[in-house]
Amino acid sequence: MNASLLSAKLMKLLRLLFSLCIVRPLILVVLGMNVRHRERLPKQGPAIVVANHNSHLDTLVLMTLFPLRLLHQLRPVAAADYFLRNPFLSWFSLNIMNIIPLNRKGVKRRESLFTGIYEALERKEIIILYPEGTRGEPERLDTFKSGIYHLLKECPEVPIYPVFMYGLGKALPKGTFLLVPFFCDVFIGEAMYWQEDRHAFMKELNKRMEKLAKEGNFKPWE
Amino acid sequence: MRYSSIPYELVVVIAGIFVTLVLASLVTFILKKSKPSEDFTELTLRIKSWWMMAAVFTFAIIINRNISLIFLAFLSFLALKEFYSLIPTRRADRRVLFWAYLSIPVQFFWIYIGWYGMFIIFIPVYMFLLLPIQMILIGENKGFLNSVGSIHWGLMLMVFGLSHLAFLLALPTGDSHGAGGAGLILYLVILTQCNDVAQYIWGKLFGRHAVVPKVSPNKTWQGLIGGILTTIGLAFLLAPLLTPLSLRDTFLTGLIISIAGFIGDVNISALKRDLGIKDSGTVIPGHGGVLDRVDSLTYTSPIFFHFVHYFYY
Numbered sequence: 001m002n003a004s005l006l007s008a009k010l011m012k013l014l015r016l017l018f019s020l021c022i023v024r025p026l027i028l029v030v031l032g033m034n035v036r037h038r039e040r041l042p043k044q045g046p047a048i049v050v051a052n053h054n055s056h057l058d059t060l061v062l063m064t065l066f067p068l069r070l071l072h073q074l075r076p077v078a079a080a081d082y083f084l085r086n087p088f089l090s091w092f093s094l095n096i097m098n099i100i101p102l103n104r105k106g107v108k109r110r111e112s113l114f115t116g117i118y119e120a121l122e123r124k125e126i127i128i129l130y131p132e133g134t135r136g137e138p139e140r141l142d143t144f145k146s147g148i149y150h151l152l153k154e155c156p157e158v159p160i161y162p163v164f165m166y167g168l169g170k171a172l173p174k175g176t177f178l179l180v181p182f183f184c185d186v187f188i189g190e191a192m193y194w195q196e197d198r199h200a201f202m203k204e205l206n207k208r209m210e211k212l213a214k215e216g217n218f219k220p221w222e
Numbered sequence: 223m224r225y226s227s228i229p230y231e232l233v234v235v236i237a238g239i240f241v242t243l244v245l246a247s248l249v250t251f252i253l254k255k256s257k258p259s260e261d262f263t264e265l266t267l268r269i270k271s272w273w274m275m276a277a278v279f280t281f282a283i284i285i286n287r288n289i290s291l292i293f294l295a296f297l298s299f300l301a302l303k304e305f306y307s308l309i310p311t312r313r314a315d316r317r318v319l320f321w322a323y324l325s326i327p328v329q330f331f332w333i334y335i336g337w338y339g340m341f342i343i344f345i346p347v348y349m350f351l352l353l354p355i356q357m358i359l360i361g362e363n364k365g366f367l368n369s370v371g372s373i374h375w376g377l378m379l380m381v382f383g384l385s386h387l388a389f390l391l392a393l394p395t396g397d398s399h400g401a402g403g404a405g406l407i408l409y410l411v412i413l414t415q416c417n418d419v420a421q422y423i424w425g426k427l428f429g430r431h432a433v434v435p436k437v438s439p440n441k442t443w444q445g446l447i448g449g450i451l452t453t454i455g456l457a458f459l460l461a462p463l464l465t466p467l468s469l470r471d472t473f474l475t476g477l478i479i480s481i482a483g484f485i486g487d488v489n490i491s492a493l494k495r496d497l498g499i500k501d502s503g504t505v506i507p508g509h510g511g512v513l514d515r516v517d518s519l520t521y522t523s524p525i526f527f528h529f530v531h532y533f534y535y
Contacts, residue, residue, distance in 0.1 A: 032303060032304075173313075176316075178317065178320060180320050182303070182306065221313055
């Protein structure tokens, strides 16, 4: 067995241990999830899960939604400038969280920007993406940016699953390390597909997110 | 763990719980077969949840005292978390809520070392005085009264109230009865939960006149009185096995657990009406949430505890 294969196996084991011993206890016990329409989640890749983004916990919650056998197929797309900013975080993000780094700045051509994502979709992996671009204000749904439209232009047959989460911006908002337990609500939408018309597509996606958000009837967090 | 270390009385009562559950499952099965057109999903889910809860609870209570304490602290945590997730909280209060959560391990530590004096004042006095200080330091005035009141109210019900269950374990064990603190917990929890079910069933069968129509239109006098009688009957069945209670006190505990259970239940109903929510969560399938299971206990635990503490310890 060669060295790189061995290290890949070791990473898989570490990832599994991290999920079993830290992520799942944290999300299921310390926080607690109320999931609606779990049956709508994709059973296999290729698929893209798009969600609103309020907290570092978002990715951990989305990963917990899927069964462990899909753990190694889950690929969160994350900002390279943030998650690769130091060697430890970079190692952790790439190997344990299994992220696909995305260069938010300084890339001229779109194709090269999305290469990592296309490769992952080719391998039938499930992409986790936050089209709001950043974590933003806690518990406020921002409009999705149209990057998702451009991404899917090259692979219009891949289904998109909108997911709305509430409560994580309360538990661990941007700019703090103090975790306060709050239940999180997760609403999973029906799969949708890319459309030629950019405005119509973005409008439809945003409308679906707002509809999911309304299912919970949550009040803004002041 | 040696089998012989579990008191004989507890074994009898726990066997009784599971026999009841087997009967309930059988009845549901027969109902499903005889009336295939009707939907029994709700009932099936509820009984399944009861199996789960009975298994976890009896396991946690009989293994040993420390596991029971950890289990009850965890129950407090789940109830408090559900409460704080339901009510509107302010962004500025995250740190206040953090201290409120931290009071759980501290409160259960007092129980662990058996310090009654501290256990009984820590949340009503010290946490009551401490939480506003943290809020003042944060300095958000808008909504101060609302916030300081609701955060401490939750602490009183879900931590102070429920922790009385755990202090039953810390009471000195005399020679008077073999089942000890675990027996008292089992007695209180079985009576409280059965009282809920009995009030519900009597209400379904004969319910006409609502007790508090504005808060809980489904809670009727017929259900309440039927529940009280059933609970007193069950108290006479269980008290000789699980408690040192005299006949008079068996009657009285049955009565007060039944009435307090009713009040605890409608107390949380009033909260939910105010917030405009029906079920407080979906953690236990078919049951609403943890809050819906412990609402009666938030009242019966302190009241039963002080009754026993005053007359017997």
